[in-house]
Amino acid sequence: MKKTLLVALLLLFVGSLHAQSGQVLLNAAGATFPYPIYSKWFDEYHKLHPNIQINYASVGSGAGIRQVLAGTVDFGASDGPMSDEQLAQAKMKILHFPTVLGAAVPSYNIPGVNAELNFTPQALAGIYLGTITKWNDPAITSANPGVNLPGNDILVVHRSDGSGTTYIWTDYLSKVSDAWKNKVGRNTSVNWPTGLGGKGNEGVTGLIQQTPNSIGYVELIYALQNHLPYGKVKNAAGTFVKADLAGVSAAAAGAAKDMPADFRVSITNAPGKTAYPISSFTWLLIPTQIQDATKREVIKGFLHWMMTDGQNFAEGLSYARLPRPVVEKETKAISLIQ
Amino acid sequence: MSVRTIWRKSVNLVMLSLTGACAAITVAFLFFILGYLIYHGGKDLSWNFFTKLPTPVGEAGGGMANAIVGSAKLLLLASLIGVPIGFFGGVYLAEFGGRTFSFLVRYTTDLLNGVPSIVIGIFAYTVIVLPMHQFSTLAGGFALGVMMIPIAVRSTEEFLHAVPTSLREAAMALGASKWKTVATVVVPAAIRGIITGIMLDLARVAGETAPLLFTAFSNRFWSPGWRQPTASLPVMIYNYAISPYQDWHRQAWAAGLVLLGLVLVANIGARLILSRKTMLQRT
Amino acid sequence: MATPASVVERAAPPSAPRALLRRLRHGDEIAHLLTLIFASSIILITSVIVYELWINSHLTRLKFGWHFFFTSTWDPVFEQFGALPFIYGTLVTSAVALFIAVPLGIGAAIFLAELAPPKLSDSIAFVIDLLAAVPSVIYGLLGIFVLVPVMRTTIEPALKKTLGFLPLFQGPMYGVGFLTAGVVLAVMIVPFIISVSREVLLAVPGDQREAALALGATRWEATWKVVVPFAKTGIMGSIFLALARALGETMAVTMVIGNDPKISASLFAPGYTIASVIANEFSEATADVYLHALVELGLVLFLLTFILNGLARLLILATTQRGSVHA
Numbered sequence: 034m035k036k037t038l039l040v041a042l043l044l045l046f047v048g049s050l051h052a053q054s055g056q057v058l059l060n061a062a063g064a065t066f067p068y069p070i071y072s073k074w075f076d077e078y079h080k081l082h083p084n085i086q087i088n089y090a091s092v093g094s095g096a097g098i099r100q101v102l103a104g105t106v107d108f109g110a111s112d113g114p115m116s117d118e119q120l121a122q123a124k125m126k127i128l129h130f131p132t133v134l135g136a137a138v139p140s141y142n143i144p145g146v147n148a149e150l151n152f153t154p155q156a157l158a159g160i161y162l163g164t165i166t167k168w169n170d171p172a173i174t175s176a177n178p179g180v181n182l183p184g185n186d187i188l189v190v191h192r193s194d195g196s197g198t199t200y201i202w203t204d205y206l207s208k209v210s211d212a213w214k215n216k217v218g219r220n221t222s223v224n225w226p227t228g229l230g231g232k233g234n235e236g237v238t239g240l241i242q243q244t245p246n247s248i249g250y251v252e253l254i255y256a257l258q259n260h261l262p263y264g265k266v267k268n269a270a271g272t273f274v275k276a277d278l279a280g281v282s283a284a285a286a287g288a289a290k291d292m293p294a295d296f297r298v299s300i301t302n303a304p305g306k307t308a309y310p311i312s313s314f315t316w317l318l319i320p321t322q323i324q325d326a327t328k329r330e331v332i333k334g335f336l337h338w339m340m341t342d343g344q345n346f347a348e349g350l351s352y353a354r355l356p357r358p359v360v361e362k363e364t365k366a367i368s369l370i371q
Numbered sequence: 372m373s374v375r376t377i378w379r380k381s382v383n384l385v386m387l388s389l390t391g392a393c394a395a396i397t398v399a400f401l402f403f404i405l406g407y408l409i410y411h412g413g414k415d416l417s418w419n420f421f422t423k424l425p426t427p428v429g430e431a432g433g434g435m436a437n438a439i440v441g442s443a444k445l446l447l448l449a450s451l452i453g454v455p456i457g458f459f460g461g462v463y464l465a466e467f468g469g470r471t472f473s474f475l476v477r478y479t480t481d482l483l484n485g486v487p488s489i490v491i492g493i494f495a496y497t498v499i500v501l502p503m504h505q506f507s508t509l510a511g512g513f514a515l516g517v518m519m520i521p522i523a524v525r526s527t528e529e530f531l532h533a534v535p536t537s538l539r540e541a542a543m544a545l546g547a548s549k550w551k552t553v554a555t556v557v558v559p560a561a562i563r564g565i566i567t568g569i570m571l572d573l574a575r576v577a578g579e580t581a582p583l584l585f586t587a588f589s590n591r592f593w594s595p596g597w598r599q600p601t602a603s604l605p606v607m608i609y610n611y612a613i614s615p616y617q618d619w620h621r622q623a624w625a626a627g628l629v630l631l632g633l634v635l636v637a638n639i640g641a642r643l644i645l646s647r648k649t650m651l652q653r654t
Numbered sequence: 655m656a657t658p659a660s661v662v663e664r665a666a667p668p669s670a671p672r673a674l675l676r677r678l679r680h681g682d683e684i685a686h687l688l689t690l691i692f693a694s695s696i697i698l699i700t701s702v703i704v705y706e707l708w709i710n711s712h713l714t715r716l717k718f719g720w721h722f723f724f725t726s727t728w729d730p731v732f733e734q735f736g737a738l739p740f741i742y743g744t745l746v747t748s749a750v751a752l753f754i755a756v757p758l759g760i761g762a763a764i765f766l767a768e769l770a771p772p773k774l775s776d777s778i779a780f781v782i783d784l785l786a787a788v789p790s791v792i793y794g795l796l797g798i799f800v801l802v803p804v805m806r807t808t809i810e811p812a813l814k815k816t817l818g819f820l821p822l823f824q825g826p827m828y829g830v831g832f833l834t835a836g837v838v839l840a841v842m843i844v845p846f847i848i849s850v851s852r853e854v855l856l857a858v859p860g861d862q863r864e865a866a867l868a869l870g871a872t873r874w875e876a877t878w879k880v881v882v883p884f885a886k887t888g889i890m891g892s893i894f895l896a897l898a899r900a901l902g903e904t905m906a907v908t909m910v911i912g913n914d915p916k917i918s919a920s921l922f923a924p925g926y927t928i929a930s931v932i933a934n935e936f937s938e939a940t941a942d943v944y945l946h947a948l949v950e951l952g953l954v955l956f957l958l959t960f961i962l963n964g965l966a967r968l969l970i971l972a973t974t975q976r977g978s979v980h981a
Contacts, residue, residue, distance in 0.1 A: 058599055060506065062588075072427040072591070079592070086592045088600065091428075095938030104504040186826040193913035195730075195938035217731075222935070224729040229828055229924045230913030231613070232934060238615035243802065244828060258429045259615040350429075383872035387769060393761030394770070394778055397848065400841055401785045404796060456692050463689035476693045479700045485963040486703060487902030489929045490952045493936065494703045497710060517699060524696065550685030571787075578789020581904040581929070585937045605791045609905060612795050620799070627792050638787045642780060 055084050057331050062090040063097020063110030064197045065233040066135055066252045067315045070350045071110065074343050078335060085331055093233055095195015095221040101127060101318045107328060109318035113200025113221045114297035128370070129296045129316040130363055132339060134285050134353035136276035137201045137311045138263040140256045141248040142241050143168060145183065150264040151176040151273045154209035154302075154310075157266070160187055160248060161206065162213060163227035168246065176267075183246075190240045190249030193230025195221040201313040202250045205301040250311075253277075254351045268310040269302050280309030281353040288314075289356035296363070312353075321369055329370060336367050405631070412628025415621040425591050425602075431618040435626055437593050441508070441601035442577065445587060448512025448597070449519055449576055454569055456516075457523020461565075464524065465531035466553050484521035491518055492582035500586060506600040511587025515576040522575070526568025530561040567641035574637035578630055580605035604630050704956075711950035713943050722950065728915040728931075730939075735947035737954065739915040743832065743925035744955075747907060748900040750836025750921065751843055756893060758840070759847030760882075763889075766848070767855035768863075768877050779852060786845035794909035797838045802829040802910060805837070810922055825920040830912040833921040838906050843896035850895060854888030854973050855881060888973030894966035898959045904929040928955045 068091040075087040094111035101109030102123055114129060139152055156172045159165035165172050168182045192199045200221045207214040217223050231237035231249070238255045241247050253276050256263045265273040274280050284303035292298060302310045317336075323329040340363055344354045355363075423434030460480070464473050495514035500506055534557050542552040558565075587601050589610070594601035608626045611619035714722060714735060725736025762782075766775045806829030813823045858881050866876035882889070912924020913934060928951045939945040 056595065058595070060588075060600055069428040075591070076427045088590045088592055090589045090600070093938055095935075097938075099938045103501065105500060105506055188826055188828055193934050195935065220731040222730040222938075224727060224731065225914070228914060229830060230926075230934075232913070233613075235610075235614035235616075239613055240830075242615050243798075244806070244830075254429075255615065261615075379872050379875065383874040386874045386878070387765075390761040390765035390769065393758050394765040396758065397762050397785065397844055398778055398781050400844075401781055401788075404785075404788060404792070407796060407800065408792070456695055459689045459692035460696055463693040467686045467689050468693070472690075472693075476696060479697045481963065481967065482960060483696065483700045483703075485898060485902075485956075485959045486700075487904070487929060487952075487955050487959055489902070489904045489932050490703070490707070490956050493710075493932070493949060493952050494706055496936075497706050498702065520696060520699070549682045551681070553685065574787060578791065580789070580791045581933055584933055605789060605905075608791050608795060609909070612791075612798055613909065623795060627795050630789060631792055634787050634789060635784060638784055 057085050057327055059085075059087045059107045059328060059331060060090075060105075061087060061097075061108050061110065061317075062092050062100050062106045063318070064094040064112050064315055065091045065235060066094070066112045066137075066196075066198045066201075066313075067110065067133060067352065068234070069254045069258070070133060070347060070352050073346055073350065074339060077343075077346070078338060081338075082334075085335075087331075087335065091233060091235070093192070093194040093221075094197030094200065097197075097318065098195075098221070101320065107323075108320065108332060110316065111200075111221075111318055112197025112313055112315040113204075114299075114316065115318065123320070126321040128319050128321055128366060130319055130336060130366070131296050131314040131316050131355055131359055133344075133347045133355065134281045134300075134312060134314055136253045136281050136309050137198055137205075137250045137313070138253050138256055138276045139248060139266065140238070140241055140251050140261045140263040142245055142261065143183065143185075144245045146180065147262065148177070148180045149262065149275065150180065151267070152264045153267045154206075158206050158210035158213050160189060161191070161226070161228070162210075162216065163189075176273075185246040188244050188247040189228030190231055190237050190244070190247050191225050191228045192222075192233070192237060194232050196233075197221060197313075197315065198234060198250060198252060199223065201301060201311060204299055204313075205311045208302045257351055266310050268306075268308050269304055270306045270308070272306055274307065274309045276309045276311070278348060278351065278353045280307055281312040282356070284308040284310070284312035285314070285353070285356055289358045292359055292362055294362075296359075296366075319370060322371055333367055333370055337364070340364060405635075408624065408628045408631055411621075411624040412626075415625040416628065417625075420622065420625050424593070429616065433618075433622070435602070435604065435607055435622060437590060438602040438604045438607045438626070439629070441587070441590070441594055442604045444508050444594075444597070444601065445512045445515055445583070445603055446573055446577055448508065449515035450569070450573060452513060452516025453519025453523050453572065453576075457520050457569070457572075458527050458565065460520070460524045461527025461531060462553065462558070464528045466549070466557070480521045480524050483517070484525075487581075488518060488579055489581040489584075492585055495582060495586045503598070505598060506586065506588035507598045508587055508594060508601045509597045511583045511601065511603070512597075514582035514586050515579060518576050518579065518582065519569075519572045522572045523569055526572070527561075527565050530564030530568065531557060533564070534560045563644055567644050570637050570641045574634045574641075577637075578605055578634055580609055707949060707953040707956060711946050711953055713946035714950045715946075717943065722947075723954075726915075726917055730944050733943050735943070737928075737947075737951055739917050740926055740928040740931055740951060741954070742917045743911065743915075744901055744927040744929070746832050746921075746925065747835040747839055747911070747927060748897055750833060751839035751900050752893065752897060754837065754840035755844040755847055755896060759844045759892075759896070760851055760889060762844075762848045763851035763855060764877055764882070766852045768873070768881065775852075779849060782845045782848050785841075786849070790842070790903060790905040791909075793838055793842055793906035797834065797906055797910040801834055801838060805829050805834045814922075821919040822921050825918070825922050827922045828912060828924055830910050830924055831922050832911070832918075832925045835907045835911040835925070835927070836921070838910055839900045839903060842903060842906060843900050846896045846899055847892045850892035850970060851885070851889050854885045854892065854970065857888070857973065858884045885973055887969045891966045891969030891971075891973065894962045894969065898962040898966065901962070902929060902955060902959050904933050908933050928952075 071089050075089055094113050097109035097111045100106040153176050167184055169184045174182055203219040207219045231240040234251050234255050237249045238251050238259055241249045265275045268274050283305050284300045288298045288300045300312050340360050347354050420434045422436050424437055426433035491514050495510050499510040499513055538556055542556045583603055583606050590600045590602045604626050608623045611623035722737050726738040727734045727736050806827055810827040817823045862880055863876055866880040907927055908930040914924040915926045932948050936948050
């Protein structure tokens with residue numbers, strides 16, 4: 034009895050000692066959209082600087098925004114830019130720092146259909162509004178001649194948590210469908226007319242994988258890593274484009290030149306023949322006033338690394354690099370962090 | 372034999388067999404769960420699992436070392452909160468309590484027991500995470516500790532009551548004061564039962580996930596000290612299970628096996644200790 | 655409690671501070687105070703929980719009032735929050751769980767209390783207690799990877815084919831949904847029904863059984879027509895207990911319910927429960943109203959489980975006391 038008590042006390046003591054001196058620990062939370070590359074970045078950065086640990090929790094953009102507003106994390110991440118109301122709630126100014134560009138793709142699991150499907154904006158809006166309910170609906174088959182689509186019910190999958198990927202998807206649908214814009218709108222969390230909710234990009238991918246006849250929207254790398262088929266989407270110029278680095282970079286080309294000072298910009302349904310219409314920047318949400326000087330320097334150091342060496346990891350994970358003009362603007366913005 | 376009797380006899384046979392089937396089905400559930408976990412989890416219980424940290428998304432070979440340590444730290448903290456309050460609260464109810472106040476204490480203990488675990492998570496979030504501006508092992512341990520209290524109180528009180536009055540009276544007759552009686556005679560007599568009650572309590576909170584979701588949060592690295600977020604086995608199982616990555620699924624099974632194994636060992640151990648105790652009393 | 659020492663003290667009245675020191679040294683007062691403090695902390699903690707729940711839901715309580723319970727929109731964009739889909743989901747999944755668990759549980763309890771020899775009964779009861787100890791997240795794990803595919807490919811189509819005329823079994827079959835969540839819950843709550851019902855049945859005095867058997871009843875008739883009705887209130891209590899457990903169950907349900915805040919007649923459809931929506935959306939409720947809506951849901955859940963647990967306790971107590979009085 035006494036022995037176990039001693040052991041317990043010892044463990045308690047050791048547990049508290051575990052905090053080594055010189056170690057800098059940062060906590061961040063937010064978007065699942067860029068989680069594959071963020072987890073790679075923070076891991077690589079830790080290897081370069083073993084005393085720096087940046088713990089990123091992939092909990093969705095909504096949670097990232099909330100936690101950075103509440104001050105329970107050192108910085109956040111979101112692919113849905115914070116609204117003016119949300120920024121006004123913050124005790125201090127919060128900056129958006131674009132990190133990479135990604136694409137939300139319509140991924141599906143239709144037994145017997147391995148072909149790449151073409152989706153028109155109307156088809157996607159209709160599916161998510163619940164007006165198009167079967168795979169062999171004319172709105173889908175008309176864009177896919179030669180593909181034998183079954184008459185099964187479409188099982189729609191969306192996000193159950195507050196999500197920047199949802200923001201990107203609903204932003205796109207609001208631009209291409211008035212019905213969607215009026216009925217549902219764009220936000221990180223909306224009142225979905227139909228469908229199942231998965232938690233995070235991970236959860237949605239998991240549901241698509243396990244549910245035949247399903248369709249869902251996920252970031253490109255999730256579909257690729259898990260070998261899920263994903264369709265081409267018709268862009269504003271009328272071409273069916275499959276999401277890839279070139280398409281995403283083309284979508285960002287216009288915005289790169291006219292990037293607003295706070296970096297909040299939407300590049301969905303971008304003009305251009307090769308542009309992929311459901312692309313987006315994703316941002317780190319950094320407070321401008323960081324009291325802890327060590328943490329501040331670490332964050333600034335990481336941002337510098339992220340915009341230079343870090344970008345080299347992007348393409349390997351199918352994210353597009355930041356355009357040069359954006360990087361230049363961002364480097365200047367780092368000095369705003371005090 | 373009339374038709375009616377035959378009918379009644381057949382109904383008797385059928386219904387009684389059905390009840391046996393019900394019992395068999397329920398027992399089968401446990402063996403199915405255990406078997407399935409052993410089959411799927413056993414395959415992936417490797418040295419890596421116990422010693423490595425999680426790898427970046429999509430890369431294989433990671434482990435749950437930090438989650439195992441994290442869970443251990445959370446349980447340690449939980450017992451530091453739950454055991455003293457539960458034990459001394461139980462001692463109060465069994466030995467010192469007056470009528471109305473004891474009733475109030477028992478009533479609130481029951482109330483606390485019925486609070487859903489997710490609501491305890493909300494409580495710990497508002498009371499610890501927000502003021503600290505930080506997710507932490509402390510918040511998670513606090514939430515689990517609060518969940519431990521009602522069962523610790525109840526089992527302490529129960530086992531103290533079970534100590535025969537003759538022991539108490541004997542001590543008093545020898546001149547011991549009340550607290551001495553309790554501390555040196557009654558509690559040691561009941562200690563086995565109290566400890567097993569606490570073991571079972573710990574096993575129960577070890578598997579709790581909901582209160583940790585927004586208190587201890589999660590951590591990809593080691594969590595030093597008590598003021599940082601920490602990974603824990605149940606939360607890792609949850610996050611990995613709903614993901615699409617096969618490697619993560621395998622790790623979830625392995626973690627599930629470890630967790631279930633610990634819980635079952637604690638429960639079976641507690642039962643064995645108790646039955647030995649009663650055997651001793653009979654001799 | 656007059657110990658010899660305190661009797662001696664009262665006989666010779668010393669000065670007040672000296673008396674206090676003497677009593678303190680005896681330690682009884684300190685012990686009483688110490689344990690009292692710990693016991694009071696329980697009351698303190700519980701009060702703070704209720705207080706926090708109340709305070710942190712005031713925005714929605716004021717904004718929506720009672721309408722909160724009858725509205726079914728859950729729209730964070732336009733800040734319209736209604737609790738109805740979650741109350742519906744919680745009640746439906748619990749109802750499905752009880753529908754499966756009650757017959758199964760009472761049947762098993764009857765077997766264990768009436769038919770099985772004591773040693774077998776004890777061992778099986780032990781195994782069933784182990785089932786109750788399995789963590790929720792493990793049920794969820796098995797739910798996702800074992801139950802959902804089976805439901806989607808085998809059970810739900812079979813139900814649709816045979817009972818598809820009922821609105822309960824119509825519509826697309828996702829595999830996740832009310833029915834699957836109900837089945838997982840059933841397995842989780844059946845141990846509670848069994849262990850309490852078994853104890854309650856064992857508490858029924860033997861002369862009741864014997865009287866029935868003496869009158870020529872078969873074993874089953876004696877059990878079903880005499881013993882079970884005698885233990886009726888206790889069994890009801892076990893059902894309330896199980897129901898309270900089912901209402902608050904979070905992880906396993908979250909993993910298999912489909913996370914869609916919709917009210918649907920079909921059991922195949924995805925839904926949402928109070929506990930699941932809090933688990934999924936709490937850490938990201940960006941607006942204060944949103945957060946308060948979730949906390950108010952937590953308050954509702956807390957009140958429901960509190961009432962059910964209270965009733966359960968009363969009923970179980972009534973039966974076991976009745977039994978022991980007669981014996």
